[in-house]
Amino acid sequence: MSAEIKVKRQSSRKRSRDSLRSHLTPVKKITNASGRQCPDNTGQIELPRAMDESMDAKFSEYCSDTEDFFGGYDSIVGDSSFLAKLDRVEQNMRQHDIDHATSRCPVVLLCDKPDFTSLKSSTDNCPKQSCDDSMTESILEGLTDDAFIDVPSSQLAFLQDLQTADRNCCTDEDKTSTPMRHPEKSVSTEDRNERHIAPKAKKSVSDHLKRAMMANAAAPSSFSRTAVQKEAVVTEEINVAMQAMESVSMETTDLGPFFGLPTKVKELICNLKGIKDLYEWQKTCLNLDSVQQRRNLIYSLPTSGGKTLVAEILIVKELLCRKRDALFILPYISLVQEKVRGLASFGLELDFMVEEYAGSKGRFPPVKRRGKRSLYIATIEKAHSLVNSLIEAKRLDNVGLVVVDELHMLGDGSRGAIIEMTLAKVLYISKSTQIIGMSATLGNVQDIQKFLKADNYTNDFRPVELKEYVKLKDSIYEVDPKEEECFRFSRLLNFKYSSAMQKVDQDHIVALVTEVIPSQSCLVFCPTKKNCENVAGMICKYLKEDFIQHKQAEKAVLLGELRSSGNGSLCPVLKKTVPYGLAYHHSGLTSEERKLVEEAYSAGVLCLLTCTSTLAAGINLPARRVILRSPYVAADFLKRSQYKQMVGRAGRAGIDTHGESILILQDKDKVLVKKLVCAPMEICKSNLMLNNGKGVLSLILSIIGLNITNSLEQVRDFMSGTLLSVQVKQVCLERSLWEVTQECVELLKEKGLVTVSTEPQGGTLQVTKLGRATYKGSVDLTYCDVLYRDLSKGLESLMLNSFLHLVYLVTPYDMVSQCKPDWMVYFRQFTMLSAVEQKMCAAVGVPESFVARKAAGQNVKKNVDQVVVSRLYLALVLLSLLKESDLWSVADRFQLSRGFIQTLLSSSSVFCSCVLHFSEELEEFWPFKALLTELTRRLTYCVQAELIPLMEVAGVMEGRAKQLYNAGYKTLAHLANADPNVLAKTVENLFKKQANQIVASAKMLLNEKADALQEEMDDLLMMPLNLLSL
């Protein structure tokens, strides 16, 4: 009876809608006289901007209740609308029949189009490029206007196929029967009857229900009991049918011949990625028992082995076949953006959402989608926040698959600890969620297997053979671990240096690089950022003039783009090196410059990059030859994993027969280098105990806060499912996990973050308000006290006629140590502040007299807190940025690299959002809510307001946004409805492939926003449950 009432309520509550459409954007295409589709202000859809969630690398473990439009959503099926679910059941049934009618095909991608993974210049590669475009076009053409009216045309074809199959099936008794996968399960007669209902009959029930709901929607305000009762009966019937069908479809996951997916998926892989056939290992991996039976899996292969594609196929399978959401965790924002751009077209074609969780993007908890499944692509930190928010909303079960790229990063400092926390929570809460990790080869994969209860698949496949060399003086040796000395003499380096040149280039870098460039590509890894710039400059000095002639026009274009990305400023080093086809690449460049440099290198316009080790992590920029300038990163000797990652960039699949790496070494490093190149693989250790157990503390705080555990025993139980527990003997040395747990809980109590409620049955662990604020705001436990103190003090005398005070409060504590104030600059900036601002500076602890003395080079006896002084300095940088938003001039004024300033800005926007969430949990900080909401927005998009909507599209940065805006693409709707051909022609230096990706990402974002608004609208219009009637 209670179930019946529940059904009745739910069905009457949910309003009817023109509902099963997934694309909600009305077509607003305006054609100008020339026939060209042109953006116009008419017909723009005014979309509220996503609320200012702002998360990033360091501060991101927060979740926001405020962004959940659907907190009280009470759908009949927790994860999607009833109608959508109903249709899904029907489709499942039809699909099930088709699966049986479809014979399995061999797993070969039948595309005979050329491979597009090769890296060549756009001009060199004209036929290839145009072919690439035409293929991409063929996919995306169908995604223009029609796609917004209803499902994509291609999807329509797919559905039509299904219907045809369905019809065919209906004419053939044998084929239509729905086999029972679990004959042993007892099934009621009604269930069996339901399963045999012909689709048409079922459709009429569905239609009936839709009609009933329409009527409900149309009814003014009265509440008809009879209507509801009738509806309840129908709903009950449907519900039973649905459950019965679900029990069958749970196992019925095959949708087609391509690893259980429709052939369309393999066509998309061919057309969008240029991959015609899978590597053997990829096929083997996809057919593993672990995959078929959905066990957790770790697969480890060398760099460039093609791990991602396997993950992507598994993700699509989860979304399409199992109809569950998927979470894809990648280590860097740039990688997340690249993936979002790359998979948006798949999402549009296959009808799933691709949602970006990186930087300031992503909602917590995510919007509940009605008919569609979502793929969340997230950075490590954002993924943790996402999982927390899903746990809080009791929706983690909706995520059927979690894929972690670079799983070995578990052993990588505090970020590793965050991966561990995320996975431990998934393992503990949602047993049905499958976890798949891609990893470099590890020495202790068994530990991670034990932690994840996972199978392991390893293969040493590399598409291109790698030859490793070292260079000592003028001799080159091949690395061969089998040799006694580890190295085998290979050849003498051929070079003719003048004595002057010998002095400048002692390591013969010029000789090494000119063996490959300009016709082939080369990466030179350098130990420091400054060294990258110097080496690039030095090489150019000795290159022949011929190098300038190579791809001159394209290089001029690149310089133009770099200049416009810097609002007219151009880096003097790049200005000198780019004409030779060289550039440097490190975190001192702005993200926009980095992207331009990467694209130009990929296209063959640049033939050599000097870079720091960061380039090796994640970005797919292979080279014919990789040179390691020295076996150091800054002052530290290379780790085996860093070395492997760098040399792994050598060899371009489809172009090179082999790749080669050359490590330049000096006599003094010979022994260490031997160990480096021949050592066994590194092991991966839990980082929860890092920095005095900071990870364990924050993990315990959040599991208590999220109500996952509320007794010491439960905490221990949870902790026994961590990697730390597997490695407790190595990591905790003398202490047991139980002792560590107890100590941490005590410490949290001492810090006032956790308390024990006094209940008769025994104490229950609870978080305090400060504890809740800390974990909700993802505030580092080290800083939660000081943040509380600073905010309290701030409230006493908040200075609001300038941004300075607020900006100071959200300047990240952990950036302080990364910058030493230049006292002269400090003083000059200080004197330019208004009297009120100066007063505020004195109030926080930095009087003018102190800065003046420092600038004059005098000793200051006064006891001034250095952290406060440095933090205020960074706040002055941020204030300048907010005032004029020109990165270059601010960098110039403060004598800091523009890359650092950009990082400061993004970290501050993230921290601002963390402080906002922190304050929201503490009543006394209510005034901060409005103030910090606006400040987060300003810090997140420190650009002209009109560019913001365009910059929301994955990978569109300020420079590109300006170009698009000036070309008439002023809103998201303009971009989403743009014709990629026209876009590529109108916007200077925009390749067709990039235009396709921008349009696909914009479409995806627009769909996502429209869908969320539709959800909100439906929620608003829903009839209240307890409405009185006569």
Ligand SMILES: Nc1ncnc2c1ncn2[C@@H]1O[C@H](COP(=O)(O)OP(=O)(O)OP(=O)(O)O)[C@@H](O)[C@H]1O
């Ligand atoms: N079957 C295939 N045929 C041709 N190219 C492929 C195939 N599979 C993957 N690739 C291409 O190989 C390149 C490297 O693949 P991927 O980035 O997945 O490597 P990875 O194993 O993840 O390496 P890393 O450890 O560097 O991240 C990509 O450009 C990808 O498109």
Ligand SMILES: [Mg+2]
């Ligand atoms: Mg990879």
